Amino acid sequence: MAKILIVDDAAFMRMMLKNILGSNGHEVVGEAADGVQSVEKYEQLKPDLVTMDIVMPQMDGIAATREIMQSYPDAKIVMCTAVGQQAKVLEAMKAGAKGYIIKPFQAPKVVEEIGKVLGS
Amino acid sequence: MSSDTDVSQYLNVFLEETKEHLQMFTQALIDLEEADAERATEALNEAFRAAHTIKGMAASMDFRNMEQLCHSTEDLMDELRSGSRSVTPEIIDLLMVCSTKLEELTSSIEETGSDDIDVSSVILELRSFMAEEKEEEKEKEVQKEKITVQKEYDKIEKEVREGRKTYEIKVSLDKSCGFRAARSFLALKNLAEIGEIVKTVPSQDDIEEEKFEFEFEVILATDANEDAVKKALAAVADIEKVDISEEKEEVEAEVAKKKKEVLKPKGVKRKEKGKEREDVLKSVRISIDKLDTVVNFVGELVISKGRLIQISKEYDLEELSSTMAVVERTISDLQYEVTQMKMIPVENVFNRFPKLVRDLYRAQGKEVEFITEGKEIELDRTVLDEIVDPVVHLLRNSVDHGIELPEERERKGKSRKGVIKLVALRETGHITISVEDDGKGLDPDKLREKAVKKELKSAEEASKLTDEDAFKLIFASGFSTAEKTTEISGRGVGMGVVKTKVEALGGLVDIRSEMDMGTKIILKLPLTTAIIQALLVSVSDKIYAIPITNVNEIISLSRDDIETIHEAKVTMLRGSILPLVMLESIFGLSANPNNGNGNHRDKFVVVIVERSEGRIGLVVDAALEEQEIVVKPPDERFKGVTGVGGFTILGDGSVIPILDVSTLTLA
Structure with a gap:
């Protein structure tokens, strides 16, 4: 069971993801609705893994990933992305993200990805 | 509650947020039309984000028309954002049409639960604005690759000279993999951590631009063994198969072959957008009612678990005890999971x-x-x-x-x-x-x-x-x-x-x-109402459960500490008066409290409980243990009995009352 921080500006998405993670033995220790919050929450909660939406107000998920990776090089960040964002996802991987999951979320895919990233 | 409770729960949040974002989208378009350059960029970003968020939500709710419309809108706006297309009044008009269409879709979803409105004409219009693929770019790439081939050749030669092993690794991605570029990037990154990537086929640039199907090859020079290579790739999802072979010689031949390939005009594969959509959603929605039934069954299990633990202790068989340990843990996990499912x-x-x-x-x-x-x-x-x-x-x-x-x-x-x-x-x-x-x-x-x-x-x-x-x-x-x-x-x-x-x-x-x-x-x-932590206390040989949420502390008093004011028993606790409740007299366990066995002793155990009106002390014979109990609602006969909030069944099968401290009367 891992402690997970969910970052997404849509409460709806956080809810869906949380249900998936929660019912697969992970503990969602916190949620953030934008990049700035995500950095703060990361510092505060030191989660095992972060699910990070890309398109968000204030600071987008890629900038937030860079910021977190800078202070915590071991951070495990999984990007949440929608179809049509190939370039952004790649950019996020270059920024240090360890994986990505695609909306609409499919529970087995999410679980697999998170398992792989946690295991690495 | 009907079985679609869960859907409707998501639906409400979905509609609420969609409306919110739609409003943001429209406002941003208005701003975009009127604003100066700086604000325009911001407005464009806002509109893009709004459309993007709606798209993600619509996809999750399986509203395909809405999703597709948002997707096309987003594509057009992406071009505006990147500057490859400038904002014109016609484009804003078109985006406004999208906004109206999205509103129609939202209303339709709200009223009928479906987004069955034709969006194809709007999407066609959006597409007609999109940029065409540029041909000359391909040519440039071919040139670039010619140069890299020479560099690769030099590199492999150097590695072989230095005596490192070179592996040829063929990675096949899962067919359901979305974003093959990003996935491959992760694989390459992991490989780069254990060695040096001499070359890839197709080139790393092509991989990053997703100009390949589901397979790519890597030549890796490394000191690590084959297992380490496998391990590095195991940390990446969506990889279907990995073939590793040690590259012996014929480096030159290999390079020459590749040269030929590179020089041959390459058919750039079109990206297969929407492929990932074909996968069926693999989650189900469950009504709260059904979950509650599961919670109840788990409750029964928890009760039996208590009984089983007792039996296993009595018989003290090693095999039984070790099996019990597993059963106990599994039931605890199950209980945790089930409780989590209901948490929002x-x-x-x-x-x-x-x-x-x-x-x-x-x-x-x-x-x-x-x-x-x-x-x-x-x-x-x-x-x-x-x-x-x-x-x-x-x-x-x-x-x-x-x-x-x-x-x-x-x-x-x-x-x-x-x-x-x-x-x-x-x-x-x-x-x-x-x-x-x-x-x-x-x-x-x-x-x-x-x-x-x-x-x-x-x-x-x-x-x-x-x-x-x-x-x-x-x-x-x-x-x-x-x-x-x-x-x-x-x-x-x-x-x-x-x-x-x-x-x-x-x-x-x-x-x-x-x-x-x-x-x-x-x-x-x-946190939850079905299974709670409770303190078990005994009063005149009867056991009662007190929800742990109510318990403040447990103290012991001697007879001298108890005073009577206006026929009510109280004690002084850290300078303030604590009203006492003699549980045995409340439940009629002994008609005359003065003859009750509690009063024959010098020591009393007092459980201090908190309630809205303030703290009170419950005088009991002994505080036994803290344990998880399954709450059963009070039986018809006991409805309205003050002081009893429900019942629970202990491991030995006995039924005991759960105290409802809020209704206990100060007698």
């Missing part, structure tokens, strides 16, 4: 409040900053549903009676704008939800006066109330301090209902207030 973040209800508060204060000409904290905290769905009304009441009270009019606040030297805070906090075993305002606070004297006028208390009783107890008067039904009732709140039953509801859930209400500083009302709630 409080924000599901918190998010409705800002608008409610805003409507209220604006209607009254007040100014309020509304802050919510701890929205991510999770609570049992059943508990959460029950506390919506109480919280609405508290918020209304804060706006109506707490926060003063701006002028009045100024006179008091406060800022014109009042603050109302709604905070959820997770504490051990329970959560608290508090509503706090910086308004006028409660006037204890006024409350005392009112209590006398309403004949709730005698003048003497009222004068003896501490300020804290006076505040609690507002929970009495028929009590209202507002000079006139407002349109929406303050009918005098509200606070009483809040208290009743919260206590029915096994929680309690606390209140703090200071004149002109504000009021804070705290609801202490159990």
